[in-house]
Amino acid sequence: MTLAEKAYDALRHDIIRGELAPGRPLRLSDLSERYDMGFSPLREALNRLQAERLVTAESLRGFRVAPLSLDELHDAVNVRIKVECDALRASIELGDDNWAAGIVSALYALNLQVGRTGPDADIWALEARHYAFHRALLAACNSPWTLEFFERLYAATERYRIPTLLAATHPAGRDVQAEHSALAEATLARDADKAMALLEGHYRKTENYLTSVFGMDKPNGLAAAG
Amino acid sequence: MTLAEKAYDALRHDIIRGELAPGRPLRLSDLSERYDMGFSPLREALNRLQAERLVTAESLRGFRVAPLSLDELHDAVNVRIKVECDALRASIELGDDNWAAGIVSALYALNLQVGRTGPDADIWALEARHYAFHRALLAACNSPWTLEFFERLYAATERYRIPTLLAATHPAGRDVQAEHSALAEATLARDADKAMALLEGHYRKTENYLTSVFGMDKPNGLAAAG
DNA sequence: GCAATAATTATTTTCGAAAATCTTTGGAAT
DNA sequence: ATTCCAAAGATTTTCGAAAATAATTATTGC
The missing domain is CATH 1.20.120.530 (GntR ligand-binding domain-like)
Known part of the structure; x- marks a missing residue:
């Protein structure tokens, strides 16, 4: 299993369970430390999760956990x-x-x-x-x-x-x-x-x-x- | 608009219109030349498209245009x-x-x-x-x-x-x-x-x-x- | 003091090279 | 001829640094 896949599983898991709270900014440096990997696999995972509407992304302003309503x-x-x-x-x-x-x-x-x-x-x-x-x-x-x-x-x-x-x-x-x-x-x-x-x-x-x-x-x- | 976004738009466009044929392997070096950018933005776009089922991915074997049936x-x-x-x-x-x-x-x-x-x-x-x-x-x-x-x-x-x-x-x-x-x-x-x-x-x-x-x-x- | 602007810092985005993995090729043994 | 294994090559994956952009802080002029 590649790091990008691990990142996807871990992020999805933590978002769905609320360990990463809705609306929380997902900074690359934080995530890099939290999951112990470089930026590349994290960004790939975040892009997949964006397509699944579990995270939101704004151009040049990074990612956030998708809010609830x-x-x-x-x-x-x-x-x-x-x-x-x-x-x-x-x-x-x-x-x-x-x-x-x-x-x-x-x-x-x-x-x-x-x-x-x-x-x-x-x-x-x-x-x-x-x-x-x-x-x-x-x-x-x-x-x-x-x-x-x-x-x-x-x-x-x-x-x-x-x-x-x-x-x-x-x-x-x-x-x-x-x-x-x-x-x-x-x-x-x-x-x-x-x-x-x-x-x-x-x-x-x-x-x-x-x-x-x-x-x-x-x-x-x-x-x-x- | 970031390169990753351009890559996403261009790949989605070319896949839907069939300019990239179903089943065709999407090699990073080819795409890098075709769209004139590095690997990173391309991989991010491919991950989004994978989540949308327009491309398939196999671990360590890269991406392909999703087949039709x-x-x-x-x-x-x-x-x-x-x-x-x-x-x-x-x-x-x-x-x-x-x-x-x-x-x-x-x-x-x-x-x-x-x-x-x-x-x-x-x-x-x-x-x-x-x-x-x-x-x-x-x-x-x-x-x-x-x-x-x-x-x-x-x-x-x-x-x-x-x-x-x-x-x-x-x-x-x-x-x-x-x-x-x-x-x-x-x-x-x-x-x-x-x-x-x-x-x-x-x-x-x-x-x-x-x-x-x-x-x-x-x-x-x-x-x-x- | 306050608005506007410049400098600094923080963060995202991208690249290019290194590492890891897969695939192909060539040769040796059966 | 065929199977197995190793070497070479191709490709994906990952990292670390550089570039680009955004956010923050400091500075200037009023």
Whole structure:
């Protein structure tokens, strides 16, 4: 793996997890020290991330972590619902036993991790399995473009969820595990309309929760979140 | 404008227009001579284009122009129809007079260019206005993510159209101008269902035409197209 | 004191060479 | 003839310094 690839992975990781706060300037000299490499691989990584909208760039003025805003969260969630519902319908139509088995397996692994508390709790392992579950639902859609957009939107919305995950502020009266199970059940039963409705509801609930958290905490948007 | 930005524009331009053929290796020394700059700005541009799927990269083996395939064309057209139909419906719902005026203006400019033949014909000006027209239809959708995906898919499908545009092989019995007019009319009349149907039909016709052209010419896919 | 301007510093951007890696070529052994 | 290995060449990747630009500080003139 080249240094540029390592830089891309590390920067993406740190931006999505909020270790590099939204809006923060990404100075080459700082990054060079932080990641222990020269300017070239860092600039290459930053250019890739710019194309993915995780960093912004201004000519001759360097790079910044892309800012967050409630408007963007709302947009990302809405587009995500459209993209993922289409993909889910296609997957349900096209998916074979292997696809179904992948969903069962991903849900099982996710639930195992949800059940772990105390010293076994690992928020990042949980996040990885949450991603893997949602990815597994769409895996059979047979559309590389759709899957790419899913990845992009997942990363974009993930940035809003991380601060609340870290704060362990869980939404009251919500059983996310039950939502996942119902979603998997409807999908495996090939009930596309029901599965799509559950998927949309799942995301709307998360959006509402995040909106309320950020809307209360930061009256002036999310510029300093993370 | 920095050299890296110029490199990005020039490479994107040349890839989309097929001047750099699909699959062609993009060697730094060649590009350095072609665009008259050092490796650094070129590598930055290539990394951005990689994120946009216009070039492929393999670790320590450099970059290539992303290949074309009928499968990818089909996928891109399908996703494009979904994305643009959603955006069109939203635009029709949200668009104001300014949006409507933009459509009228873009259609007028497009038709002017369509009418130009002989020495006044300019395929690239035509292409720019075709893009501007379709972009104008969606301009009021109020969704940056949707518009970004539109741009990505437009670029992706554009690469398939260019060779046929250059060859001036026009589909028999198709009045594209009338399709655009009908689409604009339904949109301005706020008839979302009709406009979406026309938009889908517009793209399906193009897809069918391109599929037939490439399918006949190149039995083994599109590896050498452009 | 304050605005405008010059000098300084900080930062980005670019280059050219060095290092690392891959590919090709040529030769030796089987 | 074929396979294996080493040497040579080509190419990518990375670094460190130079150039260009932006931001900051100091200075001048009023």
